[in-house]
Amino acid sequence: MPTDAQETGGDEVLAAERAHLAESRAALRRMREYARGLSADMAADWVSRQILESLLDKRVAALADHPDTPLFFGRLDADGADTEVPPTIHVGRRHVHDGDEGRPLVLDWRAPISRAFYQAGPDEPMGWRLRRRFGFRGGELTAFEDEPLDGRALGPSTILTDEIERPRTGPMRDIVATIQPEQDSIVRAELPRTVCVQGAPGTGKTAVGLHRAAYLLFTHRERLSRSGVLIVGPNRAFLSYISAVLPALGEVRVDQATIDDLLGAPLAAEPAATGALKGDARMAAVLDRALWRHLRRPEEGLVVTRGASRFRLADHEVREIAASLRGTMRYGNGRAAFAQRLAHQILIRMEQRGEAPDDRVQDQVARSKPVKALVELVWPKVTAEQVLFRLCSDAGFLRGAAKGVLDDDEQRALVWAKPARSHRTVKWTAADRALLDELNDLIERTSSLGHLVVDEAQDLSAMQLRALGRRCGTGSATVLGDLAQGTTAWSARSWKEVLHHLGQEGDVTELTLGFRVPGPVLDFAARLLPEIAPELEPPRSLRAGTGALDVRRVPDQVAGAVAACREALDREGSIGLIVPDAAVPAHAAALESAGLDHGVLGPESDGLGRLLVVPASLAKGLEYDHVVVAGPAEIVAAETRGLARLYVVLTRAVSTLTVVHESDLPARLVDVLERDS
Incomplete structure (x- = not known):
């Protein structure tokens, strides 16, 4: 869609833009050299120095100039109505400024002012009169197209079409030059908001999720640097394919993993029907019951000797303490709290005899042999592997845990025909790994990330989704997938179901317009x-x-x-x-x-x-x-x-x-x- 400027002065415009590109590359090189010259020696101690060195290394890596990737891909010209807005801005993959004057040469595509490059149009020009797109071959600027934002009818952008259709080899590329308005709205969704994208093939849902991660890191840098961002993909080949996108956008601090990386690689396979049953959300209730069934009824009280004095708790008092704690907290925390409650009751007995014990005495009592022995008897220490082993090898134990939740046929399907000798020799399946993760969280809390991007989420079981949900329990998520591409025995049938299992509330956006597939x-x-x-x-x-x-x-x-x-x-x-x-x-x-x-x-x-x-x-x-x-x-x-x-x-x-x-x-x-x- 050529304009008069292109027809009459295209060579001059190209020359000027190429000069701006050369100036920007030189400025980026100076920014990188400056970052490389910074020293971590100012740190107060060795640990701080190591942390600072790591941050500086990441800063240098983020400022890398990829010669085959253009630093900017677009430009906006202001309408002049707002004197606070620069007359022109160049929009690119990262911010570049002149080191001497601090003058911005390229503005990051994620900056608020850059939003207009994707959203401005004749109905809402957003204070701009012209949008310019640049065509590149390798790293060389070869063409430009101008789009007036005054409503004049224009044909489709040749540069935009060529970029979308450009043949590709190697890893996935970023799409910052071709983000469409409906995609941009998803990318710029705020951090507290969980977004679910139902995307047909070729609609760019994966790219949108990755670019949202890059946008959130730019907008909430300090917060997400502490809490972390994780990309979860279906397999290593997929993660390798998308691995270049975020580094090309200057983001090198994002972890990528498969569900097996997070939960543990499966060591054995099992029938699809059994895996689907283990992946059913009802298993959460079965596991919870199975864990708490390890508590035992105390048959005797507690006797603690301090010097020449003996202090007693009757068996019914021990039972009352255990009952008051059961199910009110995680199993591991409850075990520690049980020891402290027992010790506290002993301190009350000591005070009744005129003694004045302090908190240190309570801790000593909680660690004493009689208390430790009673805790181990009533509230034994268990691992997730021990609980699941018992559940799948002991039909009677499973019956008690699954009563009213799983029917007889389902219970029989879960019990191993030939149990291993111990939990240490079991070859766990992929579905087992999700159950173990659930149990581990029931015992000790799973730490949470600031943001989680889950791709191909429709293929995850309810129990796998619960495992991921725990990892963004205090954060948010970007959920990507296509219900039509569900290929597992437990594939989701609705995004409402997926969000429920993740423990997230979010909006579902459907992308149906394909850009990549003919x-x-x-x-x-x-x-x-x-x-x-x-x-x-x-x-x-x-x-x-x-x-x-x-x-x-x-x-x-x-x-x-x-x-x-x-x-x-x-x-x-x-x-x-x-x-x-x-x-x-x-x-x-x-x-x-x-x-x-x-x-x-x-x-x-x-x-x-x-x-x-x-x-x-x-x-x-x-x-x-x-x-x-x-x-x-x-x-x-x-x-x-x-x-x-x-x-x-x-x-x-x-x-x-x-x-x-x-x-x-x-x-x-x-x-x-x-x-x-």
Whole structure:
């Protein structure tokens, strides 16, 4: 959408903007050198010096200049009505100022004044008359487009479209140059507010969540530096894919983890039905009862000897103290409080005899052998592993804990057929890990973070969500996902349910306008929605994507996939060959025989490389310029929610999707192909 300024003076404008870019890079270099020259020697002690050195190192890292990434991507020109506002501002990934004059050369996209770059329009120009977007190739400024904010009808932004559609290899990029108004509203939601985003494929929900984390760190730097921000993703490959986004925005202090990183990696598998039962929210009540059933009824009182005196508590008094504490606090705290209450009653006996004991005497009594022995007898110290081991290996104990909560069949499903000898030798499953975390919190409180970003949240069980909710119990969360992409046996059916299990109250925003997935590809995959998520609105794509979809029936699926990959290698961009998990070795071997350089994506791999063989179970959250899907029928047949897995797989393409199949396609996809033909 060229303007008169571009037609008559484009070269001069480009030259001026390039000069501003060079000046900004030089200023950033000086800022980094200044930060590198700061010393931690001023710290008062060794510990403070180590902390200060770490902070300075992070500051230097945050000021890194990535030569292939433009420092600014936009500019706003003021209408002149407000003399307090600068006549022009450049909006970029971080703040850059002239070290000598303190003059801002680039304003951080998260600054309040920068909000207008995303939100200003003809109806509300917000005090600005012109928005300018810049086009870059590598780190070189190559083009610009001006958009008057006076309501003149203009076509779509070529620069914006090119940036959205630009082929990509390697990790996910930030989207600060292309954030849309509805995305910006989510990004800038305030810290106390929990936000839940239901996002169709290609709507940028993951990017929105990451940018909200960056915005909150900018806006609440001191608070979140103390309490922390955590990104939780579905697997290591996904976390590797998104790992470059926040550092590119200058944020290097955000932790990333999978649910297994937080709760512990599973050491064994189990039937999906058993895992789903263990993931049911009702298990929280069962675990709570199981833990407190470890308290025992005292059969005798307490006798404490102090010098020549003996002080007694009757058994009924001990029972009353234990009963008054039971269930009023966490198990571990209750155990400590029980010892102190017993000691306090002994001090009362001492005072009744004319003595004057102080708090130190109470602590001594609480640590005395008679009190410790009684506490261990009545309120024994237990671990989460001991409780869960007993629950799953002792049918009678489980019956008492699950009465009225789980039926007989469910109880039988939880009891191990061949129990391990002790809790130390058990190979815990993924569902067990969430139960252990629940028990650990019942024993000792789990510490909370300032903010938690949970991606693909629809795939987490109620017990896993409770575990994450404990980690933002005093903070807030950004919850991201797509109910249509739920592929686990316990996948959520509503976001209200997810928020409830997280212990959060929040607003649900639905993103249905896709920016990344071509229209024909998205429409093809959306034919599955009536089967997997009939309540969701079908997504729409901004991109026409002519020729983006190619569905081929072939006599040899593996050979057909190799041929499709060879064709894709002639185009620019990354390629993902997505296949059923069991077919990964065969496809990798076929690519090797064909002489096509490739990698294989694994749970712990970084996901880098031009051509990757991707197991269908790991495709969620990833995207590739060109996707080849081999064996859709086999992908569906491999899982209980196989149609949802296929929906995920079909929506990973940014430019083209080629579907190669021997067996019949799912009926809804056949129907749309027949109608199109």
